[in-house]
Amino acid sequence: MDPRLLRFYNDELAYLREDARAFGEEHEAVAGRLGLKTPTDPDPYVERLLEGVAYLGARVQLKIADQYPEFTQHLLHAVQPHYLAPTPSMCVVGFEP
Incomplete structure (x- = not known):
């Protein structure tokens, strides 16, 4: 069991x-x-009843927290697809004779 679930549960129950x-x-x-x-x-x-609703709410919050990086990546890909494109390494070199 994820240890964050207890924190989410207590926060939801207090709310x-x-x-x-x-x-x-x-x-x-x-x-x-x-x-x-x-x-x-x-x-x-x-x-x-309140404890059951708090448990369900905590599970939803945990799933949202776990899926947040994927969500932001898909959102960024939809808004600005070139931002996530791989960029080759570059550097500026100056030659002096």
């Missing part, structure tokens, strides 16, 4: 919990039904 807290403050009636009203004693089913 989801913060977003759920903000949603709960904004929409109190819905937050009560979802179990988001009490941050000290959250609903275990909602917590498992």
Whole structure:
């Protein structure tokens, strides 16, 4: 397992919990039904749901991070194809008699 997955997972879970807290403050009636009203004693089913979504989001972020070099290479090839063309080695030489 990739060690970056845990970091992505924790970041995603922290983001989801913060977003759920903000949603709960904004929409109190819905937050009560979802179990988001009490941050000290959250609903275990909602917590498992947030953890599952965080895991899936972390896997997507990991795949995007792994594919980023290929993505940029294809994008650069589409925008400026001559930039990726191999360049022969060159140097400037001066001769003095």
